[in-house]
Amino acid sequence: MVEDSVIHAGDTVLLRLPTGDIKSCKLEAKSTVNLGKFGSFLADALVDQPYGLTYEVNNKTVNVIPPLAIEELEDTDATNELINDGQFVQPLTASEIETLKHSGVHASEIIKKQIDMHANYSLKTEYSKDKYKKRKAAKYSKSFTTVQPTLFNVCEYWFVKDQMRILGLRVDTLSQMMNLGNARPGGRYIVVDDASGMLVCAVLERLGGNGRLITICDVDSPPAYPVMTQMNFPKELTTDVLSSLNWATADEAYTPIVLSADPARGSYGSEKHKTRLSKRKTASDALFSLREELFSGEFDGLFVASVYDPLSILQKLFPYLGGSACVVVYNPHLQVVSDLQATLRLDPQYLAPSISESWLRRYQVLPGRTHPVMSTSGGGGYLLHAIKMYALSMISLLYLLDRHHRRYNDPSAEPVVVHRRPKVVRQTVVPSLEQSEDLATRACTGADVCHIDVGIDD
Structure with missing residues (x-):
């Protein structure tokens, strides 16, 4: 799918604040976006602008901040061992800083004033000075950076904000699910998604508007996936591709009500009555068509990320998969997938x-500071992957056995690849030193006991 790198009116945009936090907001026309202590601005200022720019907020207006130039760090002999931090090293008090902020002094001036009045700033290393500036900028600057709502960024946003809403589905685990399930354009897939639509969005992005996706949910109306509102999918990617059924209508024993567009009394009460009956008939026909499509089977894959028992889900939907179809089940708990694997x-x-x-x-x-981040997530859940195989029916199995039996007992029949192997009897032999010249015994010299397989013809 070709991603649009320009912001449009009505899009949902991710904003990275100076603290590193991500905020999601919908850019409605002539609306105001409030970022709390970082200020507010008009949403129209971001429309038709590319993603990735950094803006400074000033009196409800935004100005683009040019990117910083790369500076080479100078070698220095300064260390942090002689630094004795305390309140005395920074004579500028919090009340004085608040006074500067309310008087309209720019954040860079406040940071520069703090650096000039810092007693031990010259004793810091270049790395410590850089960290000090970034920490103060995150505290006083009023700026933000627009982040494109790609699947990676949206998954990261939800994992940090509320990972239980997406069942702890981490971005690397999500990518593995797509690869194991072989999600591709033109494929037909079934998805059971209780992760706020994260799995549905991943499959839709892989399909790119070409393919079929049926979701099974537990609500009567089409599910409202929160993640889909942030992906800004165009209608052509979802209208003809995505459909949903609940567990009741996905049951073959369920008998849907057949509705008619004709009024029961022979005439329409009003034009609204006619429109309402027509919509009900259209919805009923769409339900029948979708059920037929599901029951016809031959789907290319099944993706499951649900709070329900995965075994019951597979027993329900596995018959609708085609040969060599991939089954991928995600669960945040190991015991669930291990029990499923044993079954x-x-x-x-x-x-x-x-x-x-x-x-x-x-x-x-x-440069000079490459190391793993000290705090990270404990885990990204567990995946179970399997491939569907067509089991031989009893009639086909009997036919093959009969054919093999006739060929084996008929001397004039042509040779077959399958043949009987001689029986193998495992005997225990205790070698002696006098048998050292024998090849088999020489292989066993130095051992107390060895095993030799002896073939015996029938």
Whole structure:
């Protein structure tokens, strides 16, 4: 899917604040975006602007901040060992700083004033000075950076904000699900998503408007996925691709009500009555068509991220998958997927059910300061992956056995690849030193006991 890198009116935009936090806001026309202590501005100022720019807020207006130039750090002998931090090193009090802020002094001037009055600033290393400036800028500057709501950024936003809303689905685990499930344009997939639509958005992005996606949910009306509102998908990516059924209508034993567009009394009461009956008939026909599409099967994959028992979900939807279709189940708990794997191993229709766990660790990559980030997430959940195989029916199995039996007992039949192997009897042999010249015995010299396989013809 080709991503639009320009902000449009009505889009949902992610804003990175100086503190590093991400805020999501919808840019309605002639509306005001409030960023709390970082100020407020008119939403129209961001329309038709590219993503990735940094803006400074000043009296409800925004100005683009040019990117900083790369500066080479100078070698210095300064260390932090002689620094004795305390209130005495910074004579500028909090009340004086608040007075400067209310008087309209720019954040850079406040930071410069703090640096000039800092008693131990010259004793800091260049790295410590840089960290000090960034910490003060995050505290006093009124700026933000627009972040494009890609799947990666949206998943990161929800994982930090409220990861239980997406069942703890981390971005690296989500990418593994798409790869294991072989999500691609033109594919037909079934998705069970209780992760606020994160899984649905990932499959839709892979389809790119070409394919079919049916979601199974537990609500009567089409589910309102919060994540989809942030992805800014155009209608052509969802209208003809995405459809949803609830668990009741996805049951073959369920009998939907057949509605008619004709009035029961022979005439329409009003034009609104006619429109209402027509809409009900259209919805009823769409439900019948969608059920037929699901029951016809031959889907290319099944993705599950649900709070319900995954085994019951697979038993319900597995018959609708085609041959070699991929099954990917996500769960934040290992016990759930391990129990599922033990059950699927007993079913010959599931090929190689395996469990995987991803590990993600961020690194700070700066000149002379490359190291792993000390705080990170403990885990990204667990995945179970399997491939559907068509099991041989009893009639096909009997036919193959009969064909093999006739070929084996008929001497004039042509040779077949399958043949009987001689029986193998495992015998225990205790070698002696006198048998050292024998080849088999020489291989066993130095051992107390060795095993030799002896073939015996029938």
